[in-house]
Amino acid sequence: MALLETRNLTARYGDFQALFGVGIALDQGETIAVIGANGAGKTTLMRSISGVLANRAEAVLFDGEKIGALAAPDIVARGIAMVPEGRKLFASLSVEENLLIGRYGRAVDGHWSLDTVYELFPILRERRANPGTALSGGQQQMVAIGRALMSNPRVLLCDEISLGLAPVVIKDIYAAFPRIRAAGASIVVVEQDIGQALKVADRVYCMMEGQITLSGAPAALTREAIHAAYFGH
Amino acid sequence: MTSAFDTIIQGILLGGLYALFAAGLSLVFGIMRLVNLAHGDLIVLAAFLILVLVTALGLNPFAAALVAMPLMFIVGWALQFFLLNRTLGADILPPLLVTFGLSIVIQNGLLEVFSADSRRISVGGLESASIALGPINVGVMPLLTLVSAIAVIIGLNQLFYRTSLGRAFRATSDDPVTAGLMGIRPKRIFATATGIAMVVVTIAALYLGTRANFDPTIGPARLIYAFEAVIIGGLGSLWGTLAGGIVIGIAQTFGAAINPEWQILAGHLAFLVVLLVRPRGLFPRAVD
Numbered sequence: 001m002a003l004l005e006t007r008n009l010t011a012r013y014g015d016f017q018a019l020f021g022v023g024i025a026l027d028q029g030e031t032i033a034v035i036g037a038n039g040a041g042k043t044t045l046m047r048s049i050s051g052v053l054a055n056r057a058e059a060v061l062f063d064g065e066k067i068g069a070l071a072a073p074d075i076v077a078r079g080i081a082m083v084p085e086g087r088k089l090f091a092s093l094s095v096e097e098n099l100l101i102g103r104y105g106r107a108v109d110g111h112w113s114l115d116t117v118y119e120l121f122p123i124l125r126e127r128r129a130n131p132g133t134a135l136s137g138g139q140q141q142m143v144a145i146g147r148a149l150m151s152n153p154r155v156l157l158c159d160e161i162s163l164g165l166a167p168v169v170i171k172d173i174y175a176a177f178p179r180i181r182a183a184g185a186s187i188v189v190v191e192q193d194i195g196q197a198l199k200v201a202d203r204v205y206c207m208m209e210g211q212i213t214l215s216g217a218p219a220a221l222t223r224e225a226i227h228a229a230y231f232g233h
Numbered sequence: 234m235t236s237a238f239d240t241i242i243q244g245i246l247l248g249g250l251y252a253l254f255a256a257g258l259s260l261v262f263g264i265m266r267l268v269n270l271a272h273g274d275l276i277v278l279a280a281f282l283i284l285v286l287v288t289a290l291g292l293n294p295f296a297a298a299l300v301a302m303p304l305m306f307i308v309g310w311a312l313q314f315f316l317l318n319r320t321l322g323a324d325i326l327p328p329l330l331v332t333f334g335l336s337i338v339i340q341n342g343l344l345e346v347f348s349a350d351s352r353r354i355s356v357g358g359l360e361s362a363s364i365a366l367g368p369i370n371v372g373v374m375p376l377l378t379l380v381s382a383i384a385v386i387i388g389l390n391q392l393f394y395r396t397s398l399g400r401a402f403r404a405t406s407d408d409p410v411t412a413g414l415m416g417i418r419p420k421r422i423f424a425t426a427t428g429i430a431m432v433v434v435t436i437a438a439l440y441l442g443t444r445a446n447f448d449p450t451i452g453p454a455r456l457i458y459a460f461e462a463v464i465i466g467g468l469g470s471l472w473g474t475l476a477g478g479i480v481i482g483i484a485q486t487f488g489a490a491i492n493p494e495w496q497i498l499a500g501h502l503a504f505l506v507v508l509l510v511r512p513r514g515l516f517p518r519a520v521d
Contacts, residue, residue, distance in 0.1 A: 050414060072413035081414075088411040092403040101400050105416010151416070 003028045003186055004049070004080070004155050005061045009068075011044050011053055018044040020210045024188075026155065031177070031187040033201035035194055037230060041210040042190045043085050046159045049188075050082040051075035062155070076105040081153035085160045085190075087144040089132035096128040098143050102150030110152030111183035117146040120176050138169035145173070149180065156180065158189045162196060174200055194226060208232055239369050240486050246371065248462075248482025249379030250444070252475040253437035254455050255462035256385050257430035263469035264406045264426045265321060270332040273456030274339040275431065279305050279438035280447050281347055284354050294354050298439040302432045309431030314424035321423070336452065343449035354442040378440045382478070385433055386471050392429070393471075402426060461504040467514030476515055480507065 002025035011019040019041050026032050036042050047053045049060055051072035059068035062078060070078075081102070089098050099117055118125040121142040127135055132143055141161055148156055162170040170193070177200055181187065191197040197204055198218040206214040206229040214221065214229035258272045269275075279301060286297035316335075320327040362373040393399040401422050405412045409419040441447055441455070458481060465480050466473025481500040488499020507515070 052410060052413065071418075072410075073416045073418050076414065076416040084411060084414060088408060088414075090404045090407045090411070092407050093400060097400050097403075100397070101404050101415050101417075104397065104401055147415070 001064060002026060002061075003030075003063060004188075006045070006049065007059060007061065009045070009048055009055065009059045011041075011048050011055065018210050019048070022207070022210070022212055024205050024212065024215075026186050026188055029181070029184075029186055030202050031181060031189065031200060033197035033204045034188065034190045034207060035192070035197045035204060035226075035230065036207035037192070039209075040207040042207055043159055044210075045207070046082065046085075046157050046188075046190055049075075050080060050157060073105050076151060079106065079151070079154035080157065081106075081148035081151045081155070082157040083141075083144045083148045083159060083161055085163065087137075087140045089140055089143055089147075091131065091133045093132055094129050095124055095132050095135065095143055098132040099124075099146050099150055102147035106151040106153075108152050112149040112152050114150075116183075117149055120149075120179060121146060136169075137165050138172065141165065141169075141173055142176075145176070145180075149183075149185075153185055156185045156187045158187065160190055160192065162191065162193050170196065194230070206230055235368050236490075240490050241483055242366075242369055242371065243375070244483030244486035245479050246375035246379050246482070247486060248475075248479030249375070249382035250437070250440055250478070251458045251462045251481050252382040252478030253378065253385060253433065253440060255459040255466075255474045255478055256382070256389065256471065257433040257437070258456075258459045259463045259466070259469065259471055259474040260389060260430045260433065261427055262463065263471075264402050265423050266325075266406075267317060267321065267328050267423075268325075268332070269317075270329060270456065271335040271339055271452075272332075272434070272459060273452030273454065274336045274343075275305075275309075275452075276434050276438050276441055276455055277447060277449060277452040278308075278339055278343065279431070279435045280354070280442035281343060281352075281449075283435070283438055283442055284352055287354055294356050294439060294443055298435055301438075302435045305431040305435045306428040309434075310424045310428035312431075313427035314420060317427065318420045318423055336456075340449050340452060347449060349448055349450070351446040351448045352442070353446050354439075356443045360443060374440065374444055378444070381436055381440070382475060385436060386475050389429075389433070389471050398425070458500070461500070465504060465507045465514055467517035470514070470516040473514060473516035480504075480515075 004026040006022055006024050009019055009022040022045055034042050048055050051070050055068040057066040057069040062080060067075060093101065099114060123139055124142055124146060127139065161173060189200060201218060203217050204221065205212050206226060208229060214225060254276060258269060261267050261269055282301045283294060283297045286292050286300055287294050317328060320331045360374055363370045364373060393402060401417050405417055405419045405422045412419055461481055462477035463474050465477030480503055484503030485496045485500040489496035
């Protein structure tokens with residue numbers, strides 16, 4: 001049985017339907033990537049799983065439990081943490097306070113603590129007293145990832161973490177992923193960067209216009225198939 | 234010379250009372266951008282609660298205030314959770330209308346129960362006690378008021394900047410949706426904030442009720458002073474609120490020293506001058 005699964009997930013913003021029966025599955029210990037162009041529904045999918053958008057209870061299953069109708073704080077408490085698109089650091093909080101607040105809804109003992117997050121991203125220890133928003137984009141992304149890790153999540157959702165960052169910075173950030181996996185988190189990354197997604201993921205889902213158009217292990221997917229699933233022709 | 238100095242000291246002490254009126258208002262506005270027009274009436278409500286505890290149970294007023302604090306916390310929590318949370322949103326008008334209505338409800342409720350008679354909470358001679366600070370005599374109650382105001386501001390700042398709850402307050406104020414992703418429930422955080430504001434209101438009520446007469450209709454006038462203190466200090470800054478209260482207090486005592494009829498007017502004029510010179514207040518918060 002999958003650790004996290006969506007079944008026939010639909011979502012709409014008023015009259016606009018953003019998702020049409022999306023089904024993805026994440027196994028324990030696995031990393032999956034969701035790729036797709038702007039407006040394909042990737043962020044809506046993340047917002048539905050993390051409880052920002054309410055849904056039917058049976059549309060999202062976590063560890064066999066129907067969690068689709070739960071609010072965000074109840075989802076965090078169960079061990080699904082989100083790194084939101086655009087990082088969304090708290091401007092009134094220092095770097096360290098941004099990290100500490102990641103434990104607010106789920107203070108469980110595990111691998112991740114202030115010390116281990118600082119080991120993962122040493123630059124953050126130097127900048128710990130700065131306001132979160134005074135950092136460079138890459139450092140802010142490290143804070144956002146560290147903040148999510150502070151709850152020792154079983155599932156880490158990463159929404160567009162490479163957006164707006166320089167390639168060398170993106171490489172630095174993805175270099176942390178093996179250690180995040182080794183600490184026990186299963187990971188969902190949402191990416192527009194196909195190359196990055198294929199490198200990091202065990203399996204890839206491609207979305208277009210609110211539907212899954214392709215899925216499989218990176219090695220099994222041809223360039224042409226991905227191109228067709230991504231752009232639709 | 235001594236008399237001018239004396240006037241300043243008395244003004245600072247009076248400012249402590251206005252800062253207490255304003256601290257709860259500042260706290261609630263800082264966290265949820267809610268302007269509570271019933272704030273003054275809630276102070277009067279708390280004063281009547283203390284009065285009832287003093288007369289019915291024979292408690293010392295300070296002990297009665299201690300008993301009233303948790304009760305008022307519950308009142309504030311419930312008020313926010315069940316009523317005011319529903320008014321929060323992109324539109325700033327609903328909270329203003331609802332708290333304006335609440336102000337009228339509280340005033341009339343108090344009139345119904347306690348009549349329009351003027352009341353006072355007796356502190357057994359302490360109201361007329363004074364101590365000499367050099368050449369100046371300082372009333373014990375005004376001094377206690379200022380000390381309480383400073384203690385409240387220090388306490389709220391510690392809560393804000395040193396505790397997990399304080400981090401949650403600031404995070405929710407920044408971005409309630411992302412706060413939810415951290416496990417914070419904004420509606421409960423707002424309820425807790427209003428509960429804490431009502432504890433501060435109870436402290437303000439203790440000094441309001443022991444230093445001067447009060448009746449069910451005086452809330453709105455206290456709200457004006459509180460507003461002016463918050464605006465002079467800069468929205469959302471707690472130390473600024475204390476400074477704002479002191480500015481009004483000094484202006485009022487100087488006005489009164491020139492002519493007793495000018496006391497209230499002088500405070501309002503000082504407020505207008507600050508608005509002209511520093512429209513964002515003396516200590517505006519960097520992040521708005």
